[in-house]
Every structure is written in structure tokens, then in C-alpha cells.
Amino acid sequence: MxxxxxxxxxxxxxxxxxxxxxxxxxxxxxxxxxxxxxxxxxxxxxxxxxxxxxxxxxxxxxxxxxxxxxxxxxxxxxxxxxxxxxxxxxxxxxVIQPEARAAARATRNRRVGLMATEATVASGRYEAMIGAADAGVEVVPVACPGLVPLIEGDDPFGEATVAAVREVAAPLKAAGVDTVVLGCTHYPLIRPILQRVFGRDVTLVFSAxxxxxxxxxxxxxxxxxxxxxxxxxxxxxxxxxxxxxxxxxxxxxxxxxxxxxxxxxxxxxxxxx
Amino acid sequence: MxxxxxxxxxxxxxxxxxxxxxxxxxxxxxxxxxxxxxxxxxxxxxxxxxxxxxxxxxxxxxxxxxxxxxxxxxxxxxxxxxxxxxxxxxxxxxVIQPEARAAARATRNRRVGLMATEATVASGRYEAMIGAADAGVEVVPVACPGLVPLIEGDDPFGEATVAAVREVAAPLKAAGVDTVVLGCTHYPLIRPILQRVFGRDVTLVFSAxxxxxxxxxxxxxxxxxxxxxxxxxxxxxxxxxxxxxxxxxxxxxxxxxxxxxxxxxxxxxxxxx
Incomplete structure (x- = not known):
């Protein structure tokens, strides 16, 4: 004890x-x-x-x-x-390894989007960890520099946050990913907005x-x-x-x-x- | 169209x-x-x-x-x-039938708790619908008269709400239910509080x-x-x-x-x- x-x-x-x-x-x-x-x-x-x-x-x-x-x-x-x-x-x-494993398990078409900070994207850690779980999974990373300040700001659920999420989601939707890793512990705080923007067919993964x-x-x-x-x-x-x-x-x-x-x-x- | x-x-x-x-x-x-x-x-x-x-x-x-x-x-x-x-x-x-079906599917020990308003408990609809899905499931209902006004009030996440949830949860925990139906569309609005009070072993069911x-x-x-x-x-x-x-x-x-x-x-x- x-x-x-x-x-x-x-x-x-x-x-x-x-x-x-x-x-x-x-x-x-x-x-x-x-x-x-x-x-x-x-x-x-x-x-x-x-x-x-x-x-x-x-x-x-x-x-x-x-x-x-x-x-x-x-x-x-x-x-x-x-x-x-x-x-x-x-x-x-x-918090990266459990999420990488969960993403590799969740994807059906083996195309996984990554939303994360510039630093996390630059580190390449998700690609390495998802690759370790399934080397056949393609990872599409998008750096989201604006999101953390918006979530910690005065109007976290306002139009500016919705617009920022749509901008980030566009290249992931265009790439046809069926799974998106919320690669920053702030992002689950706006999960309802993310769910509405990505819709029912995309699985959102976070590892808490x-x-x-x-x-x-x-x-x-x-x-x-x-x-x-x-x-x-x-x-x-x-x-x-x-x-x-x-x-x-x-x-x-x-x-x-x-x-x-x-x-x-x-x-x-x-x-x- | x-x-x-x-x-x-x-x-x-x-x-x-x-x-x-x-x-x-x-x-x-x-x-x-x-x-x-x-x-x-x-x-x-x-x-x-x-x-x-x-x-x-x-x-x-x-x-x-x-x-x-x-x-x-x-x-x-x-x-x-x-x-x-x-x-x-x-x-x-x-909103009752999908939830009743989900509860009957979720329970492992066939003891299901029901949190709902007095009116919903008095109607007996959940017992009837859960019984229609699996007549062997025992339903333990608890009326929660205070919760909706607290959730719609000034301090929905304060000590009073936590205390009210604990009071409602006590008889359900004592009855050994492994699944609890959130039988009011207001209750998912305080899901984090409910999750912390019921813990990891109880499945919370709601049908949205x-x-x-x-x-x-x-x-x-x-x-x-x-x-x-x-x-x-x-x-x-x-x-x-x-x-x-x-x-x-x-x-x-x-x-x-x-x-x-x-x-x-x-x-x-x-x-x-």
C-alpha cells in the first residue's frame, strides 16, 4: 500500500x-x-x-x-x-502509444488522420508507433496550430472554433481517412464539434x-x-x-x-x- | 426529396x-x-x-x-x-424503446438500474420494454426528482449535483446492478459526474x-x-x-x-x- x-x-x-x-x-x-x-x-x-x-x-x-x-x-x-x-x-x-494502438485497431481502410500540434507532428512519433502496430497503415498528419488557444480562450464553442475545425478536417476528409486520432489532450474537450464536422462514418480516437x-x-x-x-x-x-x-x-x-x-x-x- | x-x-x-x-x-x-x-x-x-x-x-x-x-x-x-x-x-x-433494448443487451448479470423522473418511473414503461427484450432482466428503478432542476440551474456541476447523484446511486450500487439506464435526456449532460460516481464497472446506457x-x-x-x-x-x-x-x-x-x-x-x- x-x-x-x-x-x-x-x-x-x-x-x-x-x-x-x-x-x-x-x-x-x-x-x-x-x-x-x-x-x-x-x-x-x-x-x-x-x-x-x-x-x-x-x-x-x-x-x-x-x-x-x-x-x-x-x-x-x-x-x-x-x-x-x-x-x-x-x-x-x-499518451501517444495507447492512442496509436487504438487507431491501428480501429481503421478499416487503413487510412488514419492525425490532428496534433506542430511539435507532435514534427516529432513523427505517431507514424512510428502506428507503423509499429501495423506497418500497412497510412497516416495523414495535419498540424492544428490554432486549436489549443481557441479551446483555452473565452469562446471555446463559438464560430471561430467551428471554422478552425472545418479547415483542419477538409484535407483529412479529402484523403478518405476513416479514423482520426485526436493527438492532443485538449481536442476531446470539443468532441461534440469534432463529431458533427466529421460525421458518423469517421471514428475519433483518443486514449484517455x-x-x-x-x-x-x-x-x-x-x-x-x-x-x-x-x-x-x-x-x-x-x-x-x-x-x-x-x-x-x-x-x-x-x-x-x-x-x-x-x-x-x-x-x-x-x-x- | x-x-x-x-x-x-x-x-x-x-x-x-x-x-x-x-x-x-x-x-x-x-x-x-x-x-x-x-x-x-x-x-x-x-x-x-x-x-x-x-x-x-x-x-x-x-x-x-x-x-x-x-x-x-x-x-x-x-x-x-x-x-x-x-x-x-x-x-x-x-426515446424509451431504443434505450430499453440497449440496456437488455448491455447487462451481464441481468440487473439493470433505472434513473428517471417520477413520472417515467410511475409509468412502468421501462420495465415493460426491457421485459419485452429479455423477461429475465430485473429492473431497479430510482426516481430522481432533484436532478433536472439542478442541471438546468446556475451551478450544474457543483457539490449539490454531485451529492444528489451519490444519493441516487447508493441504492443502485447496493442492488448490485451492472448497467444503469439514464432514463431522462437531461442526465447525459452530466455524464462525467455519473461516470465518476458509478465507476468503471457499471455501463451507463442512453439512447440518443x-x-x-x-x-x-x-x-x-x-x-x-x-x-x-x-x-x-x-x-x-x-x-x-x-x-x-x-x-x-x-x-x-x-x-x-x-x-x-x-x-x-x-x-x-x-x-x-
Whole structure:
């Protein structure tokens, strides 16, 4: 039995889609969530810079005493997962591999679209992982630079977001993909819009529930689960505006968020793993 | 080819969960949605009164020239579906039968919980429909009088809603059900809360996508589909506050709602089918 919390991080509120699935699967565990709102979005940054941010945050969470870290951010996973796993003493899980496997399983015509940030597309990680699951699958990637700021903005469900989604969807529809990977943890937050734009014949894949299952299996394998009879709690940290984070969390995840603690970027920089 | 719109109605915003699935399945059709906000909630009312309301609204929609009516409200379906079908000249679909079939298919231990309004529980329609699909399934019904007003209220994702869901879930968990029917179109609007309270081992069933499929099949069978190459539109009517409806719709369904027209209850009363 291990009473330490699980650490989950993202550039902003997108990782809450992963936290939600973790709360469904592991209601008896405690969670510490860190959103790096001050440096959002990660997507347009060079991979080396995102790698540095990820190592800082994971190092900070490790000093907070977490027993496992989930990189609930596709850009950070693409840029830094092997480095995080090599550097930290606790297990680190990312969000790309379960999604790549799910996409390879879901496609019928073996044409898979990828919506992701510029950084994730540039990394080529999805092509590699989907290819490892089925080398015959063709991946059509589209970088979506505008979407994360729109989703974290004032009018996430307005006409501008719908127009941005249509623009991104057009080349994927033209390519005849039957499956689209939502390769950023922010995108499931606008799933109804995505469903309406892509229609019934396209399968949307995202991995939050599979990631949660992987967390549960890892805890069990390592023997570091908490008491299954207790009720877990969650704690929120952000480098950005706590009020903005609270309203995002409540709106998107239907989670009474409570107190959100602010962390200085300088504290993260000092904690680099 | 038939350019008339499809009518969808509910006591409030719950039926938007059905409208969303219709927009995914039938993007080329036009829709007229009517929410009876002035008389919400329906659940605590006698079945005869709900039946009268449903006949008024369906009659009003028929005069607006719709080609099919969806009673996107479980209480109205429970109280009035046969009367609506007998009275209207256009096809009328409800939301209970697809859900009952789905629940009978989903359960492994043949113990199914039902969350619904008092009116829907009192009608006994779910027991009858689930029994018709599998007479060996035991149904455990729980009336949830507080939930619709909380979901349509100012703080739908706050502690009060979480507490109300826990209270409703307790007897269902104690009864050992492995499947729970969300027997009110409002309940999917708080699905993340329901998922966290019930956990991974309970299957939550609601029928919006199956209802949308039934709409599509009915249009095809009757030969009253619109041109598949066009882009459909939607129009919103409410007997309640248009601004409140607009903010609910945007929040829950990520739909830019635009203009919401107000309809007087007296106009509905005059239109009774």
C-alpha cells in the first residue's frame, strides 16, 4: 500500500481529460495535477524547449512526492517521454502509444488522420508507433496550430472554433481517412464539434481511458496502489491564472475544482529533473 | 426529396443530447427544436398533464410544417407516445424503446438500474420494454426528482449535483446492478459526474445515437429525406427565457445557438394535436 499521490501534467487544461478517466478508474487514489498555463501553448515551440519544460515539471512533481507521473500532453510525450523515463526514479507514462494502438485497431481502410500540434507532428512519433502496430497503415498528419488557444480562450464553442475545425478536417476528409486520432489532450474537450464536422462514418480516437488503464496496471504491477476502500482526493497547481483554471475545469470536466494553487515558473526551472 | 424540417421537443435543454446525435447522423436535414422551459420540470407532474403538454407541442410543431417529430423527453415518451402516434399525421419517435433494448443487451448479470423522473418511473414503461427484450432482466428503478432542476440551474456541476447523484446511486450500487439506464435526456449532460460516481464497472446506457439512427431509417423508409448534398440548419424555440436557453445550449452541446425564438404557452395550448 502506497499513500503517495499520482502526478499528472499538461500545458493547460487538456490533461484534465486524462485525469477524469483516472478518477473513474482509480477513485481511491490521490492526484496532483499541474497545468503550465503561463507557457501555454506548447505546440508551436521547438521540441528541445518542450523537453526542457517537461523535465522541469516532472522533476517538480517528483519532489512533491508523487509515485508515478503521467505526461498528459501529447507534445510533451512526443518531445520527452524517453528522457523523462530515463531521468525520473518513478514510472512515467505518456499518451501517444495507447492512442496509436487504438487507431491501428480501429481503421478499416487503413487510412488514419492525425490532428496534433506542430511539435507532435514534427516529432513523427505517431507514424512510428502506428507503423509499429501495423506497418500497412497510412497516416495523414495535419498540424492544428490554432486549436489549443481557441479551446483555452473565452469562446471555446463559438464560430471561430467551428471554422478552425472545418479547415483542419477538409484535407483529412479529402484523403478518405476513416479514423482520426485526436493527438492532443485538449481536442476531446470539443468532441461534440469534432463529431458533427466529421460525421458518423469517421471514428475519433483518443486514449484517455486506455492511459488510465495503463496507470492502474502499472500501480498493480509495482505494488504501489493505495487502499481500495478509501476515497481519493485531487489537488490542482497552475503556473497560470488560478481563476481561469478553475472555470475551465468546472466547464469541461464537471469537477468542483476548489482551491487552485499557483506555482512560479522559476520554481519549476529550479526543479528540472 | 422533402425539404421540411424535423421537429424535436423536450421540457428544456435535455433533448439537445438527442439533437446533437441527429446533427451528427443527418447533417443535411433541417431541425426545429422546442424546449418547454416555462413548464419545466415535467417529471413531478401527473402523467395526464404531461400527455396534454406533449400533444400541444407536437400539434404546434406539426403546424410549423415538420415532417417527423422526436419526443426527446423520456417523461413525454412515457406519458404520451401512443397518443402522439395516433393523433399526428407525421411519424413520431420516442426515446424509451431504443434505450430499453440497449440496456437488455448491455447487462451481464441481468440487473439493470433505472434513473428517471417520477413520472417515467410511475409509468412502468421501462420495465415493460426491457421485459419485452429479455423477461429475465430485473429492473431497479430510482426516481430522481432533484436532478433536472439542478442541471438546468446556475451551478450544474457543483457539490449539490454531485451529492444528489451519490444519493441516487447508493441504492443502485447496493442492488448490485451492472448497467444503469439514464432514463431522462437531461442526465447525459452530466455524464462525467455519473461516470465518476458509478465507476468503471457499471455501463451507463442512453439512447440518443440509437434514436438518431431510428430517425434516419424512418426518413429513408418513408422516402422523405432532404438532399444529401446540402448543409442543414437548426432553429430554436422556447417557452422559457431565450438567453438562458442559449447559454445552456452553448455550454452543454458546444453549439453556436444564434437566435432563440420565444413561444407563448398560450400558443401551444391553442395548437393541441
Amino acid at each position: 502506497d499513500a503517495r499521490p499520482i502526478g499528472v501534467f499538461d500545458s493547460g487544461a487538456g490533461g484534465l481529460t486524462v485525469l477524469h478517466e483516472c478518477l473513474v478508474t482509480l477513485p481511491h487514489e490521490d492526484f496532483t495535477y499541474l497545468g503550465d498555463g503561463a507557457r501555454l501553448p506548447y505546440g508551436p515551440r521547438p521540441l528541445a524547449e518542450i523537453r526542457r519544460f517537461a523535465l522541469e515539471i516532472a522533476g517538480y512533481l517528483e519532489r512533491q512526492g508523487v509515485k508515478l507521473v503521467v505526461a498528459a500532453c501529447n507534445s510533451a510525450t512526443a518531445a520527452a517521454l524517453p528522457d523523462l523515463q530515463r531521468t525520473l526514479s518513478v514510472p512515467v507514462l505518456g 481511458d486506455e492511459t488510465a488503464r495503463e496507470v492502474a496496471e502499472t500501480l498493480a504491477r509495482k505494488g504501489i496502489e493505495n487502499d481500495p476502500g478509501r476515497e481519493g482526493s485531487y489537488r490542482f497547481l497552475t503556473t497560470g491564472d488560478p481563476d481561469a483554471f478553475r472555470s475551465m475545469g468546472s466547464r469541461f470536466l464537471q469537477l468542483p475544482i476548489g482551491t487552485v494553487e499557483q506555482v512560479a515558473v522559476a520554481d519549476l526551472e529550479r526543479a528540472a529533473a | 422533402d425539404a421540411r424540417p424535423i421537429g424535436v421537443f423536450d421540457s428544456g435543454a435535455g433533448g439537445l443530447t438527442v439533437l446533437h446525435e441527429c446533427l451528427v447522423t443527418l447533417p443535411h436535414e433541417d431541425f426545429t427544436y422546442l424546449g418547454d422551459g416555462a413548464r419545466l420540470p415535467y417529471g413531478p407532474r401527473p402523467l395526464a398533464e404531461i400527455r396534454r403538454f406533449a400533444l400541444e407541442i407536437a400539434g404546434y410543431l406539426e403546424r410549423q410544417g415538420v415532417k417527423l417529430v422526436v419526443a426527446a423527453c423520456n417523461s413525454a415518451t412515457a406519458a404520451a407516445l401512443p397518443d402522439l402516434q395516433r393523433t399526428l399525421s407525421v411519424p413520431v419517435l420516442g 445515437d440509437e434514436t438518431a439512427r431510428e430517425v434516419a431509417e424512418t426518413l429513408a423508409r418513408k422516402g422523405i429525406e432532404n438532399d444529401p448534398g446540402r448543409e442543414g440548419s437548426y432553429r430554436f424555440l422556447t417557452t422559457g427565457d431565450p438567453d438562458a436557453f442559449r447559454s445552456m445550449g452553448s455550454r452543454f452541446l458546444q453549439l453556436p445557438i444564434g437566435t432563440v425564438e420565444q413561444v407563448a404557452v398560450a400558443d401551444l395550448e391553442r395548437a393541441a394535436a
